[in-house]
Amino acid sequence: MSILSLPYRPSAKQLPALIGAIAAALLCVVAAASLMAQVSGNRGIAPVASSTDIDVGGIEVNTTGDNAEDARMNGWKEAQRLAWAELGGPDIPDSQLDTLVAAIVVEEENIGPRRYIARLGVIFDRQRAGSLLGSSGQRARSAPMLTLPTLVSGGTQTMFEVRNPWQRAWAQYQFGSSTIDYVRPSGAGGESLLLTYGQTGRRSRAWWNNILDQFGAADVLVPIANLRWEYPGGPVEGRFTARYGPDNRYLDEFTLRANNEAALPAMLDRAVQRFDSIYSAALSAGRLRPDPTLSLDNIEISPALRALLDEARRSEQADRAAAASADQPGESGGASSTEAEPQPEATAAAAATFAVQVATPDAASFDNALSLLRGTPGVSAVAVTSTAIGGASVLRVTYAGELSALAGALRSRGWAVNEGSNALGISR
Structure with a gap:
């Protein structure tokens, strides 16, 4: 006996639920495809490996020869001599100069039957050429700096969302001899979603x-x-x-001009070189240094400030010792001894200074934080280290007790507290 199967027909009550389930499944499929589209494709431009060799670019040559290959070799020889002269090197024969050259970089070239016109770059080996140029010593470098090149064109800000000539200029520039330690993302994969222009406007130190x-x-x-x-x-x-830091602080600016589209890459290369000079000068002037609020675990007080704090602590200890020695001769009898008993308890908790990072979205919250901190029991002094309205300000709090006790006192007054190494982060 055969059984006749009929197609499934949902009832009127089941139909809306079934339509909703199908719509949700289609939405998940579209969302997954959209996410894959955002992170797939040729987005990233891998940065070149940084070398400490001496790089001289933009050397213009125009030479001739018996054939195309001979003209090209003559152009490379002339580029080596011009680059060496630009560095101020001493007069040496071409045979010795050849031993100092590590590579020839072809920026642009036009080859004819007997003529060679090109713009070249010459890279000299620092170990070999450094002694002749007097620049073989080591130079101090900055802390690692995450570099986010932003291109603004047609009212649109792009960073790593699509490949662009500004990202390419930063990826292909040789920073081996720079005093700045650039950390250059490639922009591949999920980096294009994480590193966007909107990130530069964030003030959250946690992010x-x-x-x-x-x-x-x-x-x-x-x-x-x-x-x-x-x-x-x-x-x-x-x-x-040129901007820097989590607060997007202004450093310097300049303008350049390219005559046409073909001259744009050369202009951007010059711009990268100018940026490197700006950041290097800021590092030498002491303006470019890591923001201490970026990591609670790495907050450090400057040596000058630490010396002042140590001197203040020694002065307080000397005053306490002088007061104790002045009170000691006048003490006699049981009554005096009972009055003197609480004194060691009052001085048992030595005053210490801690860095406190507080969220200050506006000026009112900054003033409120100062007044509340100064009114916290055990706090004897509050000084401002850095102010960031709309971000996180750093205060120096002198407290008679340990860091955990200060954190507990602030929690009891309604603060959300994160404890770090000799520092606190608080917010409302």
Whole structure:
């Protein structure tokens, strides 16, 4: 006996639920496809490996020869001599100069039957050429700086979402001889979702800490290129702004101009070199240093400030010792001894100074934090180390007790407290 199966027909009550389930499944499929589209494709540009060799670029040559290969070799020889002269090297024969050259970089070249016109770069081996140039000594470098090149064009800010010439210029530049330790993301995979222009406007130190820890950096640099075309394919004017830090602080700016689209890569290479000079000068001037609020575990007080604090502590201890010695001769009898008993308890908890990072979204919250901290029991002094309205300010709090006791006192007054190494992070 055969059984006749009929197609499933949902009832009127089941139909809305079935339609909803199908719509949810389609939405999940579309969302997954959209996410894959955002992180797939040729987005990343891997940065070149940094070398400490001496790089001289932009050498223009125009030579001739018996054939194309001979003209090219003559051009490379001339580029070596011109680059060596640009470095101020002493007069040496070509045979010795050949031993100092590590590589020839072809930036642009045009080869004819007997003529060679090119723009070249020459890389000299630092170990061999350093002694002749007097630059073989080691130079101090900055802390690792996460570099986020931002391109502004047509009212759109892009970073790693798509490949662009500004990202390429930073990826291909040789920073081996720079005093700045650039950490250059490639922009591949999920980096294009994590590192966007919107990130530069964030003030949350917790969010910045997650990103910097992922790339092994101590702070952030934001070189911005704002390009404007006079007409398609025509002259390009670039306005470049150097910013740094989690608060997106302004450092310097300059303008450059390219005559046409073909000259844009050369202009961007010059801009990267100018940015490196700006950041290096800021490092030498002491303006470019890691923000101490980026990591509670790595907050450090400057040596000058630490010396002042140590001197103040020694002065307080000397005053206490003098007061104790002055009170000791006048003490006699049981009554005096009973009055003197609480004194060791009052001085048992030595005053210590801690760094406190407090969230200050506006000026009112900053003033409120100062007044509340100064009114906390056991706090004898509150000084301002750095102010960041709209971000996180750093205060120096002198407290008669340990860090955990200060954290408990602040929690009892309604603060959300995160404990670090000799530092606290608090917020409302």
